Amino acid sequence: MENRAVDLSAIERIEAARTAQITGAARPAKVVAEGVDVYYGAKHALKDVSVDVPDRGVMAFIGPSGCGKSTFLRCINRMNDTIPSCRVTGKITIDDQDIYDPALDVVQLRARVGMVFQKPNPFPKSIFDNVAYGPRIHGLSTNKTELDQIVQMSLQKAGLWEEVKDRLQDSGTSLSGGQQQRLCIARAIAVSPDVILMDEPCSALDPIATAKVETLIDELRSQFCIIIVTHSMQQAARVSQRTAFFHLGTLVEEGPTQLIFTNPKDQRTQDYITGRFG
Amino acid sequence: MTDAAHSTLPTAALIASRRNSPANAALVKRRYAAERRFKAFGIGALILTGTFLLALLTNIVGKSIPAFFEHTANLEVKLDPAVLAPDGKVDPATLKSADYASLTRATLMSIVPGIEGRAARKSLSGVLSSGAADELRRRVVADPSLIGQTIKVPLLLSDDGDLYMKGQDAGASSVPGIGTVTPSDIKGSITLTSTDGAFKSLVDDLTKAGVPKDADTGAIVLNSNLPSRLVAINGGLVKLQSVTPDGATGNVLLSLKGNEAASGPAWQQTTYSVPEGRRKTNDQDVAIIEKVKETGAIQKGINWRFFTSGDSREPELAGIRGALVGSALTLLVTLVLCLPIGVLAAVYLEEFAPKNRLTDIIEVNINNLAAVPSIVFGLLGLAVFLNFMGLPRSAPLVGGLVLALLVLPTIIIAARAAIKAVPPSIREAAIGLGASRQQAVFHHVLPLAMPGIMTGTIIGMAHALGETAPLLMIGMIAFIVDIPGSLTQAATVLPVQIYLWSDLPEVAFQQRTAAAIVVLLAFLFAMNGAAIWLRSKFERRW
Ligand SMILES: Nc1ncnc2c1ncn2[C@@H]1O[C@H](COP(=O)(O)OP(=O)(O)O)[C@@H](O)[C@H]1O
Numbered sequence: 020m021e022n023r024a025v026d027l028s029a030i031e032r033i034e035a036a037r038t039a040q041i042t043g044a045a046r047p048a049k050v051v052a053e054g055v056d057v058y059y060g061a062k063h064a065l066k067d068v069s070v071d072v073p074d075r076g077v078m079a080f081i082g083p084s085g086c087g088k089s090t091f092l093r094c095i096n097r098m099n100d101t102i103p104s105c106r107v108t109g110k111i112t113i114d115d116q117d118i119y120d121p122a123l124d125v126v127q128l129r130a131r132v133g134m135v136f137q138k139p140n141p142f143p144k145s146i147f148d149n150v151a152y153g154p155r156i157h158g159l160s161t162n163k164t165e166l167d168q169i170v171q172m173s174l175q176k177a178g179l180w181e182e183v184k185d186r187l188q189d190s191g192t193s194l195s196g197g198q199q200q201r202l203c204i205a206r207a208i209a210v211s212p213d214v215i216l217m218d219e220p221c222s223a224l225d226p227i228a229t230a231k232v233e234t235l236i237d238e239l240r241s242q243f244c245i246i247i248v249t250h251s252m253q254q255a256a257r258v259s260q261r262t263a264f265f266h267l268g269t270l271v272e273e274g275p276t277q278l279i280f281t282n283p284k285d286q287r288t289q290d291y292i293t294g295r296f297g
Numbered sequence: 298m299t300d301a302a303h304s305t306l307p308t309a310a311l312i313a314s315r316r317n318s319p320a321n322a323a324l325v326k327r328r329y330a331a332e333r334r335f336k337a338f339g340i341g342a343l344i345l346t347g348t349f350l351l352a353l354l355t356n357i358v359g360k361s362i363p364a365f366f367e368h369t370a371n372l373e374v375k376l377d378p379a380v381l382a383p384d385g386k387v388d389p390a391t392l393k394s395a396d397y398a399s400l401t402r403a404t405l406m407s408i409v410p411g412i413e414g415r416a417a418r419k420s421l422s423g424v425l426s427s428g429a430a431d432e433l434r435r436r437v438v439a440d441p442s443l444i445g446q447t448i449k450v451p452l453l454l455s456d457d458g459d460l461y462m463k464g465q466d467a468g469a470s471s472v473p474g475i476g477t478v479t480p481s482d483i484k485g486s487i488t489l490t491s492t493d494g495a496f497k498s499l500v501d502d503l504t505k506a507g508v509p510k511d512a513d514t515g516a517i518v519l520n521s522n523l524p525s526r527l528v529a530i531n532g533g534l535v536k537l538q539s540v541t542p543d544g545a546t547g548n549v550l551l552s553l554k555g556n557e558a559a560s561g562p563a564w565q566q567t568t569y570s571v572p573e574g575r576r577k578t579n580d581q582d583v584a585i586i587e588k589v590k591e592t593g594a595i596q597k598g599i600n601w602r603f604f605t606s607g608d609s610r611e612p613e614l615a616g617i618r619g620a621l622v623g624s625a626l627t628l629l630v631t632l633v634l635c636l637p638i639g640v641l642a643a644v645y646l647e648e649f650a651p652k653n654r655l656t657d658i659i660e661v662n663i664n665n666l667a668a669v670p671s672i673v674f675g676l677l678g679l680a681v682f683l684n685f686m687g688l689p690r691s692a693p694l695v696g697g698l699v700l701a702l703l704v705l706p707t708i709i710i711a712a713r714a715a716i717k718a719v720p721p722s723i724r725e726a727a728i729g730l731g732a733s734r735q736q737a738v739f740h741h742v743l744p745l746a747m748p749g750i751m752t753g754t755i756i757g758m759a760h761a762l763g764e765t766a767p768l769l770m771i772g773m774i775a776f777i778v779d780i781p782g783s784l785t786q787a788a789t790v791l792p793v794q795i796y797l798w799s800d801l802p803e804v805a806f807q808q809r810t811a812a813a814i815v816v817l818l819a820f821l822f823a824m825n826g827a828a829i830w831l832r833s834k835f836e837r838r839w
């Protein structure tokens with residue numbers, strides 16, 4: 020009897036933990052945005068966006084094309100700095116550190132916040148050099164053996180090691196599209212970032228390659244805070260624990276993925292997920 | 298009005314019926330005709346261009362071929378100690394300044410006997426190049442023990458002698474004489490008399506050819522517009538001036554050994570079928586060259602001198618080495634200046650410069666500079682580098698600076714295009730990984746743009762190599778014999794050398810001009826070929 024009660028409570032606790040993990044609710048926030056506005060010249064592309072992204076797990080940004088998902092994503096590693104007309108106001112913190120603090124070194128930030136792009140963009144260099152580039156410029160390895168190890172580990176985490184271990188010196192561009200995208204993920208995780216941003220990472224891939232990348236994202240979520248932009252709601256449903264819905268530059272609503280897809284609070288979300296627009 | 302417009306609005310059925318109407322078929326036919334016409338124009342233009350190019354190339358290459366060969370007379374020269382070391386001293390200075398020309402002259406005299414008088418002597422010395430003795434000097438200076446011996450040396454023919462051997466000859470031919478002829482003297486103006494009508498056949502020939510008889514004397518008078526007629530007799534040669542069947546008058550070109558009568562095949566009648574007036578060589582020259590030719594000593598060889606020596610007043614001695622070295626030095630300066638400046642300017646403008654009015658103005662002006670006539674850069678060079686900065690005239694350094702100004706815009710434009718062609722995704726990938734802007738450019742963008750930059754640079758360099766006008770302005774047009782050894786020494790460049798030679802009257806220089814053009818074209822083709830090769834080898838598809 021005693022045993023059974025203990026068992027029950029254990030199951031309850033496990034259940035609770037599972038729910039928490041799936042929804043990400045119980046986790047502390049990793050990335051916190053407060054009142055973020057983005058302007059491209061005079062165009063107000065993002066309006067007053069506030070969101071908490073929990074540590075570990077996957078958060079999906081969905082919304083119709085042009086609603087500002089990529090814009091917001093690019094605020095998180097300050098890639099928008101490279102666009103001269105772009106102006107960002109508001110506050111974004113990672114681990115309670117303001118990333119728009121003038122004293123912060125943007126290069127260091129980008130080492131902490133990796134990014135995977137829509138179109139696979141490996142460097143036209145060897146597979147090895149692709150993965151080793153980040154560790155090299157940030158001085159993350161002290162010798163060749165370490166670098167070899169980092170490259171191998173990253174490729175293993177990206178599920179690419181078995182496929183490329185015999186051809187590390189081949190050009191990264193010689194791989195298939197799906198392999199290239201996983202190479203880009205390996206390249207991003209080689210510097211052990213805290214956050215990985217993915218901007219529609221599967222939109223240029225066929226369904227099989229997409230499935231592989233999704234599996235990979237699922238595996239990585241226990242080690243990284245992943246934010247993925249996708250226009251495929253199925254994908255958001257498959258890989259994410261939390262979802263944020265953007266519409267015309269505003270964040271309409273955000274919550275556990277299951278909730279957003281089954282019981283959205285806002286009519287616009289409802290319309291979008293039922294395919295009334297998009 | 299509106300109603301009428303309404304009533305004629307076409308219906309779908311009407312449009313469909315129009316689509317199948319004969320008028321529509323005619324439209325299709327017209328379209329085909331227009332396409333055929335366009336194709337014909339295109340092919341016509343191509344054929345025209347191809348023909349012009351081919352004509353130009355065959356003309357130049359054809360003209361240049363003789364210049365790549367030279368003729369030498371392989372003759373035995375006696376190295377007379379009395380000439381080489383008059384006072385018995387054999388030291389390099391004496392040997393270098395000794396009179397080798399007199400040795401070669403002595404050799405020629407022994408081969409061509411009967412040289413008498415100024416004209417003959419002048420012709421004799423015109424057979425060999427004034428540089429012929431250089432080979433002799435080289436050998437003797439290298440090995441003074443040769444003095445006193447007789448050695449066989451290849452002696453370079455003069456440009457006229459060389460041309461004569463290359464086909465601009467007099468068409469000399471001889472037939473044995475018939476009958477007996479008696480010369481009145483052995484030199485000067487002489488008469489040849491015959492008692493048995495030895496010249497009858499010649500008179501018949503000339504009469505048949507329509508040469509008139511002199512009304513007073515009844516003799517046929519020859520002139521320089523007619524083939525030259527000569528008589529080889531008693532070891533000498535007489536050029537005929539007037540002929541009757543029983544006698545002739547003439548000038549002795551090579552003096553006779555005696556004035557005794559000669560009959561039958563002992564004397565010959567020689568004809569130079571090309572009239573003297575239509576040759577560069579006069580009969581006296583021809584008489585001597587033919588004698589040398591008879592010995593079989595003249596040999597044809599490849600004219601390596603053309604590539605190993607500098608410019609000269611004597612075409613047979615002139616070469617392009619000086620111009621080639623000058624061009625190389627000049628282009629070196631240009632490259633060393635242009636490549637880093639051009640690439641860095643392009644990188645800055647493309648990757649770092651803020652987009653504002655100033656950069657716009659700079660950009661427009663770089664494009665404008667590329668269109669400025671090259672002579673303007675020459676004037677600028679003259680004003681700035683020579684007059685203001687006081688750099689030496691005619692120097693490869695200044696030439697290189699001027700050409701650098703000329704080529705810089707081309708390289709900047711090419712480099713910018715190459716940098717622009719690198720997809721932004723590569724920059725984003727690097728920056729997303731935490732590379733700084735500069736790292737992204739130097740680690741990724743520039744290496745990928747390099748083939749394009751190199752292509753642009755090579756084409757720019759080829760442009761610089763062929764450039765003449767601005768170099769004239771800074772004095773690179775001087776006649777320079779020495780091969781330049783430094784950036785500040787006076788030099789000329791290949792296209793200027795071509796320009797200089799093309800101005801000279803000698804036929805041999807015309808040929809050398811063509812040959813130098815061929816060399817220049819070969820370099821240009823090679824450079825453009827390298828550019829094309831680079832482009833195709835490193836071309837990337839993203
Ligand atoms: N570099 C830019 N310059 C100007 N406007 C831009 C730029 N990038 C995006 N925008 C505008 O910002 C809005 C949001 O774009 P984006 O974030 O790319 O949308 P999404 O990724 O959701 O499709 C769009 O209206 C787009 O036109």
Ligand SMILES: [Mg+2]
Binds near residue numbers: 088089090218
């Ligand atoms: Mg987007």
